[in-house]
Amino acid sequence: MTEMLAILFSAILVDNFVLSKFMGICPFIGVSKKTSSAFGMSVAVTFVMVMSTLLTWPINAYILVPADGSHDYGYLRTLTFILVIALFVQLVEILIKKFLPPLYKALGIYLPLITTNCAVLGVTILNIDSGYDLGQSLVNALGAGLGFMVALLMFSGVRERIERADVPKMFKGVPAALVAAGIVAASFAGFGGLVENLFG
């Protein structure tokens, strides 16, 4: 249990996917202008991350690199995982559009954008590279998604202030956002060592 909590908190705070691993920067800059869209996007990302891990981990463990060592198709990981993620996102979109229209209204517009969010492919591959079992992988994926949400929500607050601030013309828009993201990232660097102290 302690180990799971350690994985969860280090994925949310210490090794935050956006601010320390640089994954999913595009939506981080792209949809952080409004808090509502930042929240919708991060809920959709968290859901897709956990579900893709649930699909890709068994595919890797039982089909690509089975434990009996009969074959090793590990090199097909990137290709298989991205296809699984793309198909899964499409499937979810179709299903919730048909059966859960309110949910579709809230998340639907963000779903197609997620296939090429590198944080999703990143978390599924990192789970395998780190040698996590299925439970640990799911917790890590959940943590990565929540970390994405924390970063996006925090940053959308910062961003709303910047939009109204009087920045030099050359910094208007994305440059100012990037510099502000640097300051947010510096504050997240303060979480280093937190997990070791709490759970170590």
Place this chain on the structure above:
Amino acid sequence: MSWSKEFFKGIIKENPTLVMLLGTCPTLAMTTQASNALGMGIATTFVLLGSCVVISLLKNVIPSQVRLPCYIVIIAGFVTLVSFLLQVYVPELYSVLGVFLSLITVNCIILGRAEAFASKNSVGHSAADALGMGVGFTLALLLVGSVREILGMGSWFGIDLTFGVLEPIPIFAMPAGGFMVFGLMVAVVNRLSHYQISRKKMGCAGCAGGCAACAGGCDAQSEKKEGND
């Protein structure tokens, strides 16, 4: 449309990284050292060139409803090829790039060029365009990587520049420094171009909508969509 024009537009006028703001993840993650930045740039250029040529060749075969999954499979194939080559010939770079090598698959520059250019133009033009974009990406990465390595570690391509006197500023090698250096560079590019940059709308499918370049467009579009429901 001459081939040289297709090639050179990617280097300065439509630089994918500094002007179009695509592929920001590797730009920030792989630029702690100039040599990593160069390696990442070359690997991406190879994938970009290969997949754009193949996609351009197959443009009349791929049905448009399923084009994005087809592009992704082609791109992922080239990424696998590159990771094999690096694993054998440049194992140090392979281990440094790590998961970001796989993540070339979802680099918006590649899908963006495939969708916006290779799927509509001849093989020769697509190759010139892909090569130009790749070189532009590599140069931008090299620039960010050089600034961060010189300031953050006091060296350039591993050559010590501190002469035992100057202190490097470690924050530039940290994630925070990556965001700041990249932000400052985009600002400088804005200034140099006299704010004339017209960030071309690539269509949300091109970069799957999430990227910074088409953010405004997609936000506006999604709101419209919401309104129509």
